[in-house]
Each structure stands twice: as C-alpha cells, then as structure tokens.
Amino acid sequence: MYNFCIIANYSLSTVHCQLMKAVFRIVYCIYAFIWFAIFTLIAFPFVIIFSLFGKINGGNGICNLCKIWSDCWYFLLGIRHENIFESGYDPARTYVFISNHISYLDIPCIFKAIRKQTFRVLAKADLKKVPVFGYIYSRGAVMVDRGSTSNRAQSVRELKKLLAHHISVFIFPEGTFNETGDALKSFYDGAFRISIQTGTPVKPMLFLDNYTLMNYHSILSLKPGKSRVIFLEEISPEGFTLTDINLFKEKVYREMDRKLREYRASWIGSR
16 A cells, blocks of 8 residues: 555656646747747848848848848757767858758858858748748748749759859758658759769858757757757769769768767657
8 A cells, every 4th residue: 555655646747747847848948939029020120121122232241141040949948058069161162051951040140150140041932821920031031932943943043043143042951851760861863963064162060969859759848958060071963963962962962961870869760
C-alpha cells in the first residue's frame, strides 16, 4: 500500500509537471506571436516608404529593417544567436548564400546571420498570402511560384540582376522543409545554375538549432535557447559548366551533409 501511494504521488507529480510545461509553452508562443504582430505592424509604414525608392535602394532599406526586426524579436524571445565562422565572407563581394531548411525560424535567422551586407531572399510566392507580413516580405524578397515555368524564369532574371548590382542573394536549395529525417533533402538546380552563369561563389551556411527551437511539425513548438549558424568555406563555380551542374551541386551537398553530421544536427534520424 505504501509503495502504491509513492507511485501514485510520483505519477501525479509527473502529470502536473508536464501540464505546467504545456501551459508555459502555449503562453510563451502567444507572447512570441503578439510581438511578431507588433513588430510587423510597426515595420509596415517604413516598408511602404522604402518601396518608393525602387527595388535596389528600397530593397536594401527593407533588408536592413528586417535585421532590426529580427534582433528585437530574438531578444524578447530569449533566443541567443551566434555566428560561427569556419570561413568568413568578404562584405565587398557578392555571394549565393545557401542553407538547410528545417524550421519556421529559418527566415528570421537569415537576417541574424548575414550582417555585413544587404541581400535578397528567394521566397515562395505563397508567403504573399499572409496579411501584412506577406506584403513586407514580397517587397524585400524575390518571390517565386515553383508551379509556374514563366515565374521561375522571371525570378532567375531578378536574382541575376541583383548580383549584377553587387547584391548577394540567399536561396534554400532544398526548396522546402526537409522532412526526410536525413541531414539534407535533395537540392534543386536553381542556386547552382545562377552561380555558374554569373560566376558567383556559393557560400554554404548551416542552421543547426532552429529545429530544436521550433520544428516544422508545429508553430507551438517554439521555445527560447541558442541559435547557431555555421559559415562554411565558399565553393567557386570555376571549372563547372551547365552541362555538369549536377557535379557542382553534389560537391556542395556532400560538404554540407558532412558538416551537419559532424555537428550532430538534432533532426537526423528524427522521422
């Protein structure tokens, strides 16, 4: 009887603890989304003003605004960001930045990571449907509808034009969330095609902790903690042509895959 009471008390305590954690997480997520909405509304009029200055100058202003937005949001959420440079980058040069895609936090994390220059993100056209935020994002990013051949071609032309103006671009080569349980899912050609055609080096980045902080399964998985981004050695397209784009793509994929396993990325084997 005594042992039964101990077990019962322990079980009740465990249930109570789990319930408190669930309540805290819900309250924390509501707090985070309220601040997300507040900063989005504050940014909105500034984005309208920046948009008057054209896609280049106005877009640069929106990019810098998104950096401030991300700084404030991360600070209030208790997310501690750290950039780790296995290899740095020259802010005077242009790059095709790429990274793995594993979390809803990947978008603000981009603006926490690339600090030394302005850039543009290639983003899914579906994001334009999000009220207010979609408008802001569409003014500071290059939108692409992967289901439209003509739209994909237009987005490629825009990215090339930005690189010609010495503005770096950021692309998720996986295209969407990696739900395979492996380090990476297969890459699309786009980032590597642009790199070869413009002679712009690819700069791989690894988002290590975003899956732990807020995985793709639920927006209610958000929690505070450390956010690390690893900058890897740039990979030049020199010596590659469009006929051997798969070799170039595979070279980058192997290096990112190797490093994610070396850093023991938490989502590997999670499926």
